[in-house]
Amino acid sequence: MEEYLKPVTGIWWDDGTKIVAFPSETSHTCQISGLCDSENSHNDLWPEAAMRYDAGEDDEYFSIPRGRVLWNPVKLQSIIYHGNGTSAVRLEKIAAIFKLSDWTTHSDIHYNTPS
Numbered sequence: 001m002e003e004y005l006k007p008v009t010g011i012w013w014d015d016g017t018k019i020v021a022f023p024s025e026t027s028h029t030c031q032i033s034g035l036c037d038s039e040n041s042h043n044d045l046w047p048e049a050a051m052r053y054d055a056g057e058d059d060e061y062f063s064i065p066r067g068r069v070l071w072n073p074v075k076l077q078s079i080i081y082h083g084n085g086t087s088a089v090r091l092e093k094i095a096a097i098f099k100l101s102d103w104t105t106h107s108d109i110h111y112n113t114p115s
Contacts, residue, residue: 007071007078008098009038013049013064014090020049021097026071035079036071067111069098078103083111 010023022040030036046061053064065085071078078100080091084107095103 009069011040011068013066015064020052023098065113080105081108085113
């Protein structure tokens with residue numbers, strides 16, 4: 001019998017060579033939008049991510065491409081939200097880190113990095 005895995009949500013950064021991710025199990029409570037999200041924020045977890053990137057004290061959480069993974073309980077599908085700095089190849093790697101089986105992507109200007 002196959003073990004049931006709970007859907008995973010969370011946030012991530014990807015500088016093109018290293019992905020720093022903070023996955024978490026999805027709770028049964030979802031937002032008004034109908035999508036389930038983690039309670040993590042990029043701002044709150046930036047100190048940990050910055051250490052993993054050896055980022056300087058002038059670097060901000062939005063200086064490295066980032067995004068989040070949400071869960072759609074109606075479609076039984078994960079959604080990787082990302083900005084302009086994340087390629088299709090890197091999205092595949094992010095999906096693997098979060099152990100996503102059925103997923104799609106959504107570009108969101110909120111996650112764009114300065115050009």
